[in-house]
Amino acid sequence: MELFNGGQISLSNIPALAVEEFRGHVLNRCHEDARLVNLFGALEPNGQVRLFAILGQDEEAELEILSTFIPPQAPQYQSLTKDLLQAHLFEREIAEQWAITPAGHPWLKPLRYHSNYRSAADIWNNIAHKTIPGEYPFYAVASEEAHEVGVGPVHAGIIEPGHFRFQCHGEAIMHLEIQLGYQHRGIEPLMAGPDLKRSMLLSESIAGDTSIGHSTAFCEVVESLTGCAISARAQAIRAVALELERLANHIGDLGALGMDAGFLPTSAYFGRMRGDYLNLLLSLTGNRFGKGLSRPGGVLFDIDAKMADDLCSKLKKYREEFQDVSDLLFTRPSVLARFEGVGTISLKDAKEIGLVGPAGRASQLECDVRMNYSSGMWQYHHVPISLGATGDVYARALVRRQEVVRSLEFLLRILSSLPAGEIFVQPGPMKPDTLGASMVEGWRGEIMHVGITNSIGGFARYKIKDPSFHNWFGLAYAMRGQEISDFPLCNKSFNLSYCGHDL
Amino acid sequence: MLKILRTRFKQGCRTMLFPKAKAPALPSRYRGRPIIAGQGDSIDLGKISFSPDSGIAYSNDPQMATSKREDLIISKERELVLARALNDKMLRIFGRSLKLRQVSAGGCNACESDINVLNTPVWDLSRFGIQFVASPRHADGIVVTGPITRNMHEALLKTYEATPDPKIVIAVGSCAISGGIFSESPQCSKGLNAIIPVDLFIPGCPPHPLTTLDGLLRLLDRL
DSSP states (O other), X not given: OEEOTTXXXXXXXXXXXXXXXXXXXXXXXXXXXXXXXXXXXXXXXXXXXXXXXEEEEGGGTEEEEEEEEEOTTSOEEEOSTTTOGGGHHHHHHHHXXXXXXXXXXXXXXXXXXXXXXXXXXXXXXXXXXXXXXXXXXXXXXXXXXXEEEEEOSSOSSSOOOOEEEEEEETTEEEEEEEEOOTXXXXXXXXXXXXXXXXXXXXXXXXXXXXXXXXXXXXXXXXXXXXTOOOOHHHHHHHHHHHHHHHHHHHHHHHHHHHHHTTOHHHHHHHHHHHHHHHHHHHHHHSSTTOTTSEETTEESOOOOHHHHHXXXXXXXXXXXXXXXXXXXXXXXXXXXXXXTTSSOOOXXXXXXXXOOHHHHHHTTOOOOHHHHTOOGGGGTSOOOOOOOSSOSHHHHHHHHHHHHHHHHHHHHHHHTTOOOSOSBOOOOOOOTTEEEEEEEEETTEEEEEEEEEOTTSSEEEEEEEOTHHHHHHHHHHHTTTSBGGGHHHHHHHHOOOHHHHHO | OHHHHHHHHHHOOOOOOTTTSOOOOOOTTOOOSEEOOSTTOEEETTTOOOOTTSSOEEOSOOOOOBSSSGGGEEESSSOOOOOOOOOHHHHHHXXXXXXXXXXXXXXXXXXHHHHHGGGSTTTOGGGGTEEEOSOGGGOSEEXXXXXXXXXXXXXXXXXXXXXXXXXXXXXXXXXXXXXXXXXXXXXXXXXXXXXXXXXXXXXXSSOOHHHHHHHHHHHTTOO
């Protein structure tokens, strides 16, 4: 059954297949030209768990949704992961949230270490009582010459916690296992609570550096479920904020990459320039991360003619500064020597892992929600997909540089022709027994929120997918065969979200 | 080399003059210290998320850090008491050199990012002798963000214990102070001061870098 970005579908219209058929269909489609965009479970009133798969055909801009039921008396099905790597984390998440065993899953460990959501016995017996890493083995290499390096959860910088376990032979990394879950706040069940206002605030804190991306996705889900059409002006203001968020983060990342390559001038300049964009968000929304801007039905802050002019003139100035400093970064031989050929992921591997966002585009994967599943302002103003050619740290840096330039162009274009209209309309009640979905191209890649309503029009289930969920495995994979001293640089080139993954 | 020098020249010196001169004015939409509407109203700065549609009116004043948890609860009768300086003994030890270790315990990365910003040239935190260090063993105190998730509880305590005495503890953001919007989650706790003693509370979601800097400088008796 077809689904649109920002669309809704009655639960009874979503095809329900037998488990084997479901599995076969997902595998067939993903081995042809589709991609696993989402795979998650939701509890039915009768105690069954309904698994939903959302498949994306990026080139045709089509989303397909299908489902299957897993009965509580036999909570098991044949794992997809052994035939489809993209399903790896999704299946571990399902196993943890719903106590359903994907039989034959090659590395079935908990993700976030919490007890399951259907009050059944967990499939791991110590999960809710031990803190991470519990009693689960790390992938290990046994040899007298091999050694293991453990880093985290508390890292050296001001960043979020996660544990990294390297299996090394001398300097060379044979394998990296990334253990997250430390940031788990239980946000999905909280989001499905009765108070939409609280869910709204929570969505702004799923990942604070992606407040705009996630809050936009939440608003679009509620708008799809209430049938609320927001004005073109509100869409434009959301787009402005989303691009400002992208600019701030991409520029910050370029600074951090310079820092890890040992080139400090650009890291100081980019670090400051990142703040310029956060200050623009502050003057627009009253918060440096854009919290408080979007609400279901539109936005709370307008951009008047004076502010639009002011934004345009500042952005033009910032564009010049950016060109200057990025020229400095990208022409330093010592920087390029560190960037090139490190942490390479081929197009084939990127597809197999299911990378999204700049990390995927750096490997020539044409994935960008703004183009492939365009909604809102992006239907009228196109931002070309920025592709890298080499799949290494250099390509991931270059994609960010291109995207900064293109985002600035896009902003200057829409700020000079903001559509007229009310910025906010009050949405009505949500439709009962319906599924609404929204995709947003956050600065890290494809964000997807799915809301499922119960028979009285409240949320029965709320599913959040941060792009990092697809990409963490990509980082681990990119490190194979690399030197351990390349890890910080490679890590920065992905710059993934811990709390976006841990929820 | 010439290119580096040319860019350096173009970039100029960007470090703000605060605290020697007045802090830069914040935009009118910025939501700082709340304005109490009437008698009997009270607002807990450590709980609110400073959202524009919460029915609270906000001033443009970023100064909000306090020394005590109860000082964050303000009303017409109880005005905000800004953070006091450390005692003389502590000031002798930390007044001119304070090394901090940051622990994110479920923080959404907004608080973390805006603490990090203090290290950029505009803020240049190191000019006050304050520095974020890589190990708790090198630190004089810890800065905690996030609603202290169940999975970070142990790592937080270990970091705290690894920091040599005497030490200070700073809670940054509504989540660290009270659990914030996550306080009802079984995976989160209801505030840092129920777990370890806290010396400085910096409210906000996230606090503006000026709020954080103001709090740190008050603690070190620099304001």
